Structures are given as C-alpha cells and as structure tokens.
Amino acid sequence: MQISIDHLSMTYPTGKQALQDVTLSLESPSLVGLLGPNGAGKSTLMKLLVAGLLPTSGSIQVDRRPLLQCERELKAKLGYLPQTFGLYEELTVWQFLDYMAALKGIEDSTGAIARAIRDTNLEEKKKCRIRSLSGGQRQRVGIAQAILGDPSFLIFDEPTVGLDPEERINFRNLFSRIAQDKIVLLSTHIIEDVQSVCNQLIVIDKGRILFTGAPARLIQAAQGHVGVFEEADRREEEGFSVTARVNTSCGVSCRVVAVQLPPFAQPVEPTLEDAYMYCVAQGGIR
Ligand code: ADP
Numbered sequence: 001m002q003i004s005i006d007h008l009s010m011t012y013p014t015g016k017q018a019l020q021d022v023t024l025s026l027e028s029p030s031l032v033g034l035l036g037p038n039g040a041g042k043s044t045l046m047k048l049l050v051a052g053l054l055p056t057s058g059s060i061q062v063d064r065r066p067l068l069q070c071e072r073e074l075k076a077k078l079g080y081l082p083q084t085f086g087l088y089e090e091l092t093v094w095q096f097l098d099y100m101a102a103l104k105g106i107e108d109s110t111g112a113i114a115r116a117i118r119d120t121n122l123e124e125k126k127k128c129r130i131r132s133l134s135g136g137q138r139q140r141v142g143i144a145q146a147i148l149g150d151p152s153f154l155i156f157d158e159p160t161v162g163l164d165p166e167e168r169i170n171f172r173n174l175f176s177r178i179a180q181d182k183i184v185l186l187s188t189h190i191i192e193d194v195q196s197v198c199n200q201l202i203v204i205d206k207g208r209i210l211f212t213g214a215p216a217r218l219i220q221a222a223q224g225h226v227g228v229f230e231e232a233d234r235r236e237e238e239g240f241s242v243t244a245r246v247n248t249s250c251g252v253s254c255r256v257v258a259v260q261l262p263p264f265a266q267p268v269e270p271t272l273e274d275a276y277m278y279c280v281a282q283g284g285i286r
Contacts, residue, residue, distance in 0.1 A: 001028045001063060001077075001152050001183055003049070008058035010044050010207075018044040020207040022058070026200075028152065031179035033194030033215075034187040035276060036204040042187040043083055045204070046155050049185070050080050076105065079146035079154040089131035093122055093141055096130060097148060106149040116144040119174055121167075135162040143171065147178060154184045160193055172197050191273045203279050210284040215272055221285045222275035227256050227265030234264060243277055257281060 003026040010019040018041045026032060034042050047053040049060065051071045060067040062074055088096055097116060101109035117126050120140040125133060130141065139162045146154060156175070160168045168190075175184055176197040188194060194201060194215070201218055203211040211218055231245070231252035240258030256265050257277045270278070279285050 002026070003153070003183065004061040004064075005045075005049075006059050006061070008045075008048065008060065009056050010041075010048060010053065011056045018207050019048070019055075022204075022207075022209055024202065024209065024212060026183050026185065028183045029179055029181050030200050031175060031184045031186065031198050032200045032202060033198035034185060034202045034204065035189065035191070035194060037189065037280065040204045041207040042204060043157055044207075046080075046082075046157050046185070046187060049155060050078060051075075074153070077152045079148070079151035081142045081146040081156045081159055083157040085142045087130045087138060087141060090129060092127050092129055093117070093133075093144075094126045096141065097144060100145040101148055104149050112149050115150075116148045119147060120144040121170065136164060136167055139163055140167075143174075147174075152182050154178060154182060155187075156185070157187045158189075159186065160188065160190060168193065191276060195272050203276060203285075205280050205283075208284070210282075211279050215275075218275040218279060218285065219270050219272055222257070222270035222278040224267055225258055225261065225278050226270040226274040227258075227261045227267045229254055229256065229262070229265040240265075241277070241281065243274065 005022055005024040008019055008022040011017045022045065036042050044053065048055055051067055062070055067074065091099065094113060097113045098109060101112055106112050117123055120143050122140055122144060125137055130138065133141065143159055146156065160171055163171065172193060175186060178184055186194065186198065198215060201211065201213065201215050202209060231254050239260065240256045240262055242254045243257050244255040246253045256262070257274055259282065261267060
C-alpha cells in the first residue's frame with residue numbers, strides 16, 4: 001500500500017488553518033510516528049486520511065487513486081482509533097467487538113474477535129460490560145476494534161493515553177508486530193512511544209511538516225546543538241532553552257538545546273527528545 005499526500009491544506013469553517021501545504025509519502029511496511037505539540041494538526045491530518053474531513057485544497061492518493069474514489073475500499077482496509085472514542089457502555093467487550101466486526105463486514109468474526117482480544121490482553125475482561133472497565137482497559141478495547149479484521153492501514157491517535165508503563169511497552173511491541181506488512185501511523189506527544197519502534201518520523205507544528213525521515217537522521221541533525229552545564233557556571237546569555245534541570249550532589253546540572261551552544265555548555269549526544277525539541281525550536285530540519 002502506498003499513500004501520497006500532496007500539498008494538503010485544511011482550514012476549518014471558523015477560519016482556523018490547521019494544515020498548510022502538507023506533502024508526504026507513506027509506504028508499507030512502515031511504522032510511522034507522528035509527533036507534534038498539542039494543536040499542531042495531527043488529528044486533522046488523521047481525519048483527512050480516513051476521509052472523515054474534506055481538505056480545503058490538495059489531494060490524497062491511495063495506491064495512485066484519489067482517496068475519494070476508493071473511500072469505501074479504503075475503509076474496509078482501515079483500522080482507526082480516534083482520540084475520542086465512544087464505547088457502548090452496556091455491551092460486554094465481546095458484544096462490542098462483535099458489533100464493530102459486523103459494521104466492518106468481517107466474515108469470520110469469531111476468529112477475528114478472539115485474535116483482537118488476545119493481542120490486547122483482554123481475555124479476562126471479554127465478558128465484562130464496558131462501563132465496568134478502567135480507563136486503560138477501555139483504551140485497549142479501542143485498540144482491539146482498530147486491529148479487528150487485520151486491516152492494512154492503521155491509524156492510532158494517541159493510543160497509549162491512560163495506559164500504565166507496562167501496558168505501553170506491550171502496545172509498542174504490538175504496533176511493531178502489526179507493522180511488519182502494513183502502514184501504521186501512530187500519533188503521540190510521548191517520545192518513548194515512537195523512539196524504539198518507528199522507522200519513520202513526521203514532526204508537525206502549526207500545521208506544517210518540520211521533519212520527515214528516520215529517527216537517526218533527526219538525532220544527527222541535532223548533533224552539536226545539545227549540551228550540559230552546571231548551573232553555577234551559567235553566564236547571562238540568551239538564545240537557548242533549558243530542557244532539564246537535575247539536582248546532583250555537586251549542584252544543579254542543566255541540559256540545553258540551542259542553535260549555538262553557549263560557551264559554558266559541554267556538548268553531549270542528543271536524545272530523540274532533544275532532537276525533537278531542537279527541530280520544533282528551529283522551525284524545521286531539511
Ligand atoms: P493536534 O491533534 O495536533 O492536537 P488538531 O488537529 O486537533 O491538533 O488541531 C489543529 C488546530 O485546529 C488547533 O488549533 C485546533 O484548535 C483547531 N481545530 C481542530 N478541530 C477544529 C474544528 N472542528 N473547528 C475549528 N478548529 C479546529
């Protein structure tokens with residue numbers, strides 16, 4: 001599967017421009033992390049990709065056909081977990097997934113539901129009513145409905161919100177397994193979610209693409225722009241932002257991201273989080 005996004009812009013009827021001239025290409029197999037601050041335009045992009053919104057200008061092509069021409073086919077191959085997701089409180093987990101399987105037109109629904117329940121660790125809860133589930137368990141039901149029927153294009157909007165650290169690790173591994181022969185687009189502002197599993201990153205801010213490429217390339221672009229210094233050594237200087245302050249037995253150690261490191265900072269290897277901060281502060285990396 002190949003998805004081409006060409007000069008896509010989206011302005012809401014309120015006049016808010018949520019996306020500006022976005023051009024991207026997604027190809028299977030890949031696990032793509034979509035990173036950006038709140039309000040960057042991530043959900044808008046995802047809604048456009050599932051044809052839940054119409055762009056103001058530009059186009060989306062799926063396997064070289066305009067999205068609007070193959071909308072029904074795409075929907076049959078699509079798993080989508082939106083940020084806000086309505087669950088039927090009075091249904092059990094199994095009944096809800098059975099209902100979703102019917103909507104998706106899945107033929108062997110029993111096998112498909114059993115697989116989705118197993119992959120999301122919901123076996124113990126399958127007979128429980130949704131209203132009795134915790135926030136994390138409800139999120140797992142949301143993920144289960146998205147992976148139901150083995151779709152070839154999966155879109156998860158903030159899928160790990162409400163999950164505890166162990167569950168987040170399980171889901172990262174699950175996303176990585178799923179992505180072996182599919183396109184999985186994972187929107188998040190949690191860097192750890194994309195760090196270990198994504199082969200492609202898209203950084204977006206204020207509706208514009210700031211970076212697209214491998215995580216290693218983003219980290220490389222931040223080389224020489226990340227440093228540490230002891231707060232006691234700090235001089236009055238501007239043009240950098242302190243991203244962490246750590247109290248140590250020798251004083252306070254500060255981590256800094258800057259276009260030009262201040263002379264009192266010692267350069268260090270950037271992490272993906274540093275590189276992301278650098279990219280957003282720079283307004284993009286070519
Ligand atoms: P993100 O998912 O990155 O947090 P969104 O795509 O939800 O960002 O929002 C991008 C921008 O568009 C924000 O400024 C948001 O307030 C605005 N926005 C989102 N949905 C609507 C809407 N239905 N009407 C008007 N503005 C919207």
